[in-house]
Amino acid sequence: MRRIEHYAPLLFDKEEYFTQGHRACQGCAEALAVRLSAKALGRNTIVAMATGCMEIVSSPLPTTAWKVPWIHVAFENAAAVASGVESGLKALMRKGKLPQKKINVVGCAGDGGTADIGLQALSGAMERGHNMVYICYDNEAYMNTGIQRSSSTPFGASTTTSPAGKVRLGQETWKKNMPEIIAAHGVPYVATACSSYTVDLVEKVKRAAATKGPAYVHILSVCPTGWRIPPNLAIKYGRLAVESGIFPLYEVKNGKYFLTFDFQELVPVKNYFKGQGRFRHLTEEAVARIQKKVSEDYEKLKAKCVNIKK
Amino acid sequence: MTESAKKKVGIEVSLAVAEAVKQCDADVISAYPITPQTHIVEHLSELVANGELDAEFIPVESEHSAMSVCAGSSAAGARTFTATASQGLALMAEIVYCVSALRLPIVMVVANRSLNSPLSIWNDHGDVMMVRDSGWVQIFVENGQEAYDHIFWCFRVGEDRKVMHPVMLNMDGFIVTHVVEPIEFWSQEMVKKFLPPFQPLHRLHPDKPVTMGAFGPPEIFTECKVAQEHALVSCMPVIEKAWDELYEVCGRKYSAVEKYRADDAKTLLVTMGCLGETARVAIDELREAGEEVGLVSLRLWRPFPFSQFKAAVKNAENLIVIDRAVVFGGVGGPVALELKAALYSEAKRPRITNFIAGLASRDVQPEDFKQMFARAKKKLADGRDDEFEIYGVRG
Secondary structure, eight states, X not given: OTTHHHHHHHHSOSSOSBOTTOOOOTTOHHHHHHHHHHHHHOSSEEEEEOSSHHHHXXXXXXXXXXXXXXXXOOSSOHHHHHHHHHHHHHHHHHTTSSOOOOOEEEEEEEHIIIIITTHHHHHHHXXXXXXXXXXXXXXXXXXXXXXBOOTTSOTTOOOSSSOOOSSOOSOOSOOOOHHHHHHTTTOSXXXXXXXXXXXXXXXXXHHHHHSSSOEEEEEEOOOHHHHTOOGGGHHHHHHHHHHTTSSOOEEEETTEEEESXXXXXXXXXXXXXXXXXXXXXXXXXXXXXHHXXXXXXXXXXXXXXXXXXX | OOHHHHOEEEEEHHHHHHHHHHHTTOSEEEEOSTTTOOHHXXXXXXXXXXXXXXXXXXXXXXXXXXXXXXXHHHHTTOOEEEEEOHHHHXXXXXXXXXXXXXXOOOEXXXXXXXXXXXXXXXXXXXXXXXXXXXXXXXXXXXXXXXHHHHHHHHHHHHHSTTTOXXXXXXXXXXXTTTSEEEEEOOOHHHHHHHOOOOOOSSOOOTTSOOEESOBOOHHHHHHHHHHHHHHHHTTHHHHHHHHHHHHHHHSOOOOSEEEESOTTOSEEEEEEXXXXXXXXHHHHHHHHTTOOEEEEEEXXXXXXXXXXXXXXXXXXXXXXXXXXXXXXTSSSOXXXXXXXXXXXXXSSOOEXXXXXXXXXXXXXXXXXXXXXXXXXXXXXXXXXXXXXXXXXXXX
């Protein structure tokens, strides 16, 4: 890894499709995730994006950060719009109205647009078997509108609609497990990724694009603004989320689970919480409760993975 | 026009509409089957299943996704169709507004039906009035032949590069959609002559990347809306030309404002949709009884045909507007409100009485029009013509 500057350019497309000049906050790891996945998808891509941070920072009229065709319609329908684009192209190419060409059709949204308001449209698109990729950029709350909780906000996090108070802990529900929900649809490819693991993220998005049928990639995207951390630490916290087992990286290929990194020993969750403003109110008791759940869930996941020796 | 094309076939209107969509060679049809649907999309899925229509039929999980799929496929440059009604239209309303601003020429049939609650599946215009201001080209038809003919017209107008707007064809639920009517079908040569292939101005394609549906900060939002309003209003010449050419192709003459025995009438009934056909019967009977009465039936609802409407009513002293929807807490039905506003600045304007009738398919017969005519006369005599009335309330 020491000589990464020599071989990294060989791994990544040098061309930018999500370009500079967008208006994301300093240290936004979601913008990084979008940029990397755009590189992985390449030029022959059409993006349908839901309302959210990435949509507003990338497209304020009359400017655009997109070098690939891009459409935004509403908050809850990115998957449906993408499935429409895919169907339109399919019909036009079959009928000879457009020349045959492999085009990646991608729907994407944040965690709110995926796990909450967009879940129905996403489930429909996955079930119908469209040849498309769906990417969830999960920053664990409605950051664009002011850090309100979503069903993807982790247990214990303080947000503007799940504030920690004298009698409340903050978010009192466990993070909705979106990758498992999509895996239950029986789609051929599901993966989790994190923008702190750039090479892995790019490879997974490439695999998703090469999949025939629906593919889903869930990317943990650290949000310094909403997580209340310094902007220069976004990458570090992404790594800690993975190393602590809070956000394990894995793939589900045709129903078979593969763990991406197997850590012999997980970093304690308290190390991940430390320094994050959204968790600073957590008591030792709450941390212990979360640690127990994280360890159990990690073991359950490992037990499912075929590449782990039992 | 060939003789074979002139032959009439007895067919359920919904099925005839689906046949027209097939003849237009639609590429993508997306629909949700309930909330509620008609036989239009059922028949289209059958045509696709039998290989009679080469299209992607996308049976989505909701009406909201139906319109969202249409947005995506139309943006990709595919000829796109959907149909809906009442609750389904309500659910998709958000995206109905989006696609007109995105200038996507989707064609949608709305089988006009009541909105809940109480639950009703029957006919009135309560559903479509909710999306009146959504920026779509909107027309109403009176019968099955008009519905069939106008499917070709809708694609032709919407896809015209000077228009590039979604087009909504309203037909009264059940009263038109579910009846068997004699329909004169078009031959494929006629379709080819009237409807050119869809060639979008922009499409989502990597060969020429575009950004669609961007974020509009306050510095530019007003200008976007001005452009949208300008685009909708200025498509009137294309609309008129399409009707002229439709006449040349099939021999039926349609216009934005239809008139019946109207030119010398002192009193004009004003309807929209299939009530117009019944009103004609009543007008004939009233004429025989010596009343100077005629009919104006609105076909084009958006963009509103101000000049054509003003010309049609310029000699009338009284208008009796029969609405099929309620504007709760308002001063009349939606059509009456529109017409009052349209005529307000005229130096010489007719007096307008307004009835709301035919909610949830309650039958409106020729006798009812005569009753409304008589009541309007009395209201005018009493100076109470500004009060609207929901007609035919029991008890």
